[in-house]
Amino acid sequence: MTSDPATWLYPTPKGLYCEPGDFYIDPSRPVERAVVTHGHADHARPGNTSVMATQQTLDIMQVRYGERAGTSLQAIDYGESIAVNGVDVRMAPAGHILGAAQVIVDWKGYRAVISGDYKRAGDPTCAGFEVIKCDLFITEATFGLPVFVHENAGAEAARLVASLAASHHRTHLLGVYGLGKCQRMISLVRAAGYDRPIYLHGALQGLCDYYASQGVELGELRPVADETPETLKGQLVLCPPSAIADRWSRRMNDPLTAFASGWMRVRARARQRGAEFPIIVSDHADWPELLQTITDVEAGEIWVTHGREDALLHQISNMGLKGRALALVGFEDEGE
Amino acid sequence: MHAFAELMNRLAFTSSRNAKLDLMQAYFRATPDPDRGIALAALTDGLNLRLPFRRLVAELMEPHVDPVLYKLSRDYVGDTAETVSLLWPVHNGNAPVPSLGEIYETLQSIKRADAGPVLSGWLDALDANGRWALLKLVTGGLRIGVSARLAKTAIAQAFDREVAEVEEIWHGITLPYENLFAWLEGRADRPDPGDTPVFRPVMLAHPLEDGDLEKLMPGEWTAEWKWDGIRVQLAGNGQELRLYSRTGDDISKSFPDIGDAFLGFSGVADGELLVLRDGNIAPFNDLQQRLNRKSVSAAMVKNYPAHIRFYDLLFRHDADLRTLDFTARRAHLEDMLAANRFSRASLSEVIEFESFDDLTVLRDGARDANIEGLMLKRIASPYLAGRPKGHWYKWKRDALTADCVVMYAQRGSGKRSSFYSDYTFGAWRTSADGADELVPVGKAYSGFTDAELKKLDKFVRDNTTDRFGPVRAVKPELVFEVAFDAVQPSTRHKSGIAMRFPRIHRIRWDKPAEEADRLDTLKTLIAQ
Numbered sequence: 044m045t046s047d048p049a050t051w052l053y054p055t056p057k058g059l060y061c062e063p064g065d066f067y068i069d070p071s072r073p074v075e076r077a078v079v080t081h082g083h084a085d086h087a088r089p090g091n092t093s094v095m096a097t098q099q100t101l102d103i104m105q106v107r108y109g110e111r112a113g114t115s116l117q118a119i120d121y122g123e124s125i126a127v128n129g130v131d132v133r134m135a136p137a138g139h140i141l142g143a144a145q146v147i148v149d150w151k152g153y154r155a156v157i158s159g160d161y162k163r164a165g166d167p168t169c170a171g172f173e174v175i176k177c178d179l180f181i182t183e184a185t186f187g188l189p190v191f192v193h194e195n196a197g198a199e200a201a202r203l204v205a206s207l208a209a210s211h212h213r214t215h216l217l218g219v220y221g222l223g224k225c226q227r228m229i230s231l232v233r234a235a236g237y238d239r240p241i242y243l244h245g246a247l248q249g250l251c252d253y254y255a256s257q258g259v260e261l262g263e264l265r266p267v268a269d270e271t272p273e274t275l276k277g278q279l280v281l282c283p284p285s286a287i288a289d290r291w292s293r294r295m296n297d298p299l300t301a302f303a304s305g306w307m308r309v310r311a312r313a314r315q316r317g318a319e320f321p322i323i324v325s326d327h328a329d330w331p332e333l334l335q336t337i338t339d340v341e342a343g344e345i346w347v348t349h350g351r352e353d354a355l356l357h358q359i360s361n362m363g364l365k366g367r368a369l370a371l372v373g374f375e376d377e378g379e
Numbered sequence: 380m381h382a383f384a385e386l387m388n389r390l391a392f393t394s395s396r397n398a399k400l401d402l403m404q405a406y407f408r409a410t411p412d413p414d415r416g417i418a419l420a421a422l423t424d425g426l427n428l429r430l431p432f433r434r435l436v437a438e439l440m441e442p443h444v445d446p447v448l449y450k451l452s453r454d455y456v457g458d459t460a461e462t463v464s465l466l467w468p469v470h471n472g473n474a475p476v477p478s479l480g481e482i483y484e485t486l487q488s489i490k491r492a493d494a495g496p497v498l499s500g501w502l503d504a505l506d507a508n509g510r511w512a513l514l515k516l517v518t519g520g521l522r523i524g525v526s527a528r529l530a531k532t533a534i535a536q537a538f539d540r541e542v543a544e545v546e547e548i549w550h551g552i553t554l555p556y557e558n559l560f561a562w563l564e565g566r567a568d569r570p571d572p573g574d575t576p577v578f579r580p581v582m583l584a585h586p587l588e589d590g591d592l593e594k595l596m597p598g599e600w601t602a603e604w605k606w607d608g609i610r611v612q613l614a615g616n617g618q619e620l621r622l623y624s625r626t627g628d629d630i631s632k633s634f635p636d637i638g639d640a641f642l643g644f645s646g647v648a649d650g651e652l653l654v655l656r657d658g659n660i661a662p663f664n665d666l667q668q669r670l671n672r673k674s675v676s677a678a679m680v681k682n683y684p685a686h687i688r689f690y691d692l693l694f695r696h697d698a699d700l701r702t703l704d705f706t707a708r709r710a711h712l713e714d715m716l717a718a719n720r721f722s723r724a725s726l727s728e729v730i731e732f733e734s735f736d737d738l739t740v741l742r743d744g745a746r747d748a749n750i751e752g753l754m755l756k757r758i759a760s761p762y763l764a765g766r767p768k769g770h771w772y773k774w775k776r777d778a779l780t781a782d783c784v785v786m787y788a789q790r791g792s793g794k795r796s797s798f799y800s801d802y803t804f805g806a807w808r809t810s811a812d813g814a815d816e817l818v819p820v821g822k823a824y825s826g827f828t829d830a831e832l833k834k835l836d837k838f839v840r841d842n843t844t845d846r847f848g849p850v851r852a853v854k855p856e857l858v859f860e861v862a863f864d865a866v867q868p869s870t871r872h873k874s875g876i877a878m879r880f881p882r883i884h885r886i887r888w889d890k891p892a893e894e895a896d897r898l899d900t901l902k903t904l905i906a907q
Contacts, residue, residue, distance in 0.1 A: 188448075188451060188452050188455055189444065189448050189452055189465075189466055190452045190455065190456055190462060190465035190466060191465075192465065192469065192507070194507075209405075210401075287796070287797070288790060288796065288797055288849075289797060290797060290836075291797075292796075292797045293797050297395075297794050300796065308465065308507075309455070309456050309461070309465075310391065310392075310456075310458070310461060311456070311457050311458070313392065314392065315848050315849070317790070317792065317796055317849065318392060319392050319393055319394070319398075320389075320392065321392060351451075351455075353451060354447075354448055354451045354452075357445070357447050357448065357451075358445075358448065361445065
């Protein structure tokens with residue numbers, strides 16, 4: 044029975060369910076027992092009773108949800124193994140954001156890896172992806188099209204720093220996802236030699252403080268709220284992507300609007316967002332990384348969750364592997 | 380090639396005119412010959428590389444990518460050149476990146492059989508942006524929102540010159556424009572176009588504002604009708620003839636009938652290009668059928684015959700008349716037309732008047748829909764480049780107006796990127812099921828103050844019913860009094876009409892949407 048994993052690990056309306064362990068992975072609705080891969084809102088939702096995740100993911104959930112993060116929070120370190128109703132649950136770094144983990148489920152000699160969101164490229168703000176050989180690998184497919192090949196993140200950040208030097212009269216307004224991308228971009232521009240203060244939209248402050256408390260160097264950060272259009276001239280300002288089109292951005296004079304996301308690879312998408320300066324940096328695996336990972340884990344069966352699964356499933360079958368689209372509700376395709 | 384690719388990439392994402400000029404100026408100052416000249420050609424008249432690159436690219440791509448994945452990718456990306464640039468397999472080799480000059484020179488003389496391997500080698504050497512720029516370059520049509528005139532403005536400004544100085548010699552110089560840059564950098568004299576029929580910067584008019592008329596003396600001014608066509612310049616040296624738009628684009632190829640009709644013309648003349656059928660000027664829409672066409676069919680020429688109504692003469696043979704006053708130039712123009720008897724030519728009529736009141740009556744009484752209003756020209760003025768103050772005025776007919784309901788709003792760009800500043804509005808009609816429905820009749824983004832824009836933006840945000848990317852649908856509650864110059868029939872719009880130059884005249888916060896105008900009312904305004 045274990046040889047067909049679908050008999051004991053399957054999607055339900057509440058999310059992916061492990062029947063013998065009686066737990067859900069990244070449930071989309073409140074459940075009794077949740078195992079959470081990482082802190083992004085479409086994976087870590089409030090209102091579960093018992094939550095098992097890395098300490099950092101639990102911390103992030105508490106920063107975001109406070110009391111609603113869960114009734115009982117159980118931290119599990121990378122590499123540590125915990126038995127849940129006879130099922131062995133373990134975590135390994137996913138390389139996605141701070142605290143992000145792949146969930147390794149061993150039951151009756153069969154191993155399934157639920158990778159959550161992941162990337163293979165280096166990232167100074169989180170632990171790097173670890174290859175876990177397994178029988179079943181469950182992968183995301185956010186950038187599951189061969190056109191998605193991300194640029195070198197350091198070089199992209201250097202372009203931004205060069206533009207700050209060249210267009211010193213313009214505020215550079217960078218739209219970033221608040222958890223992970225924000226801190227990674229700050230860390231990258233610091234590594235590219237930018238040492239002036241960086242200004243933050245209020246919504247980004249809390250998680251930056253948390254990253255800094257975890258030893259991620261972000262340099263001097265200042266709230267935008269205290270500034271005027273004049274003092275922001277030529278400065279780097281970070282905000283959530285939605286704030287660029289919002290009234291909030293009117294406090295800046297004719298800013299240069301930049302977005303950092305894997306979607307920026309495609310011009311029509313970048314233009315749709317109104318990006319004047321698209322930066323192709325992503326926390327999700329690009330196409331070559333997806334294929335590399337599928338090869339590396341040596342799994343006989345690959346399930347594909349959210350994203351562009353058509354192309355990836357076609358490729359998996361070209362690779363002689365068994366693939367399956369896993370229709371899971373609640374994950375945001377656009378959430379980068 | 381790297382600098383050019385970076386320029387293309389930045390321009391493609393930049394909406395502000397000034398920011399585009401900054402980017403181009405920096406490029407032209409920093410890039411050596413001949414690369415910058417080739418870039419300039421690509422940004423202005425195009426490189427006209429005559430190889431079947433689309434087919435070539437498809438051939439090159441085939442061995443590298445699974446057809447299913449190619450199709451899914453192409454559908455997602457929406458552009459072949461971009462798809463190929465992204466799908467091209469990455470080589471971490473160290474093939475040398477070609478320079479723009481090298482690319483151009485190679486493609487000029489390449490044999491069809493060699494083109495594939497050569498292109499393939501370049502694609503291997505370039506990064507994704509470089510591949511995109513290269514493919515855009517060789518397939519023609521950069522589509523990065525830069526007009527030829529903007530590129531010319533950029534090179535002039537980059538070296539502290541007037542764009543008119545560049546325009547005057549533009550059509551007498553050729554790629555890679557090394558003599559142009561030598562002059563701009565002060566290393567040589569301005570290139571001499573010889574007797575090439577080059578473009579001469581045109582003289583433009585200011586709109587006549589309230590109160591202007593009281594300051595003018597009727598006896599110092601002459602008046603002509605302002606025709607609704609496109610302003611053109613005809614330049615010839617007796618053998619060669621060229622037709623230019625008012626921005627200096629060579630549009631000769633779109634109008635072979637003009638080329639034939641003015642064979643042997645020697646000089647430079649200013650006029651309005653119109654479609655004239657059986658002695659009557661056709662609506663602007665008809666002229667539009669003839670614009671921006673690379674090849675012109677015989678049927679096109681027959682059904683939409685082009686004609687020039689002449690306003691002015693700048694050169695007669697090689698004698699420069701521009702310093703003469705209007706009367707003297709006009710005498711030369713009349714004399715030139717009488718001497719040549721060109722078909723497809725007519726003289727713009729000079730309107731007799733005693734007082735400006737006479738003109739007001741004439742202007743308001745003009746029945747012809749192709750008359751936009753009157754032109755007032757100061758008799759003593761020479762023919763001056765650009766839009767000098769106090770010499771020529773355009774005195775448009777009073778606009779038509781209609782009350783329309785705001786249906787959609789789109790976010791602006793640049794300084795307006797946080798504002799819903801572009802509005803689509805509609806008029807009422809009776810739908811198939813008998814109920815009233817709104818149908819879009821036009822779009823406008825001007826005619827309001829900054830304070831009004833803030834209020835409109837708030838209305839849009841508070842009354843959104845649906846979102847489509849940067850566009851919001853709003854509750855049909857707000858009425859605009861829209862001003863426009865004319866209504867024309869249109870097969871491209873659902874409403875069957877198109878407004879010419881719509882702008883927002885007044886915001887009618889007070890007016891109930893049900894009382895806005897009906898489509899049928901707008902249709903009665905269609906010019907006969």
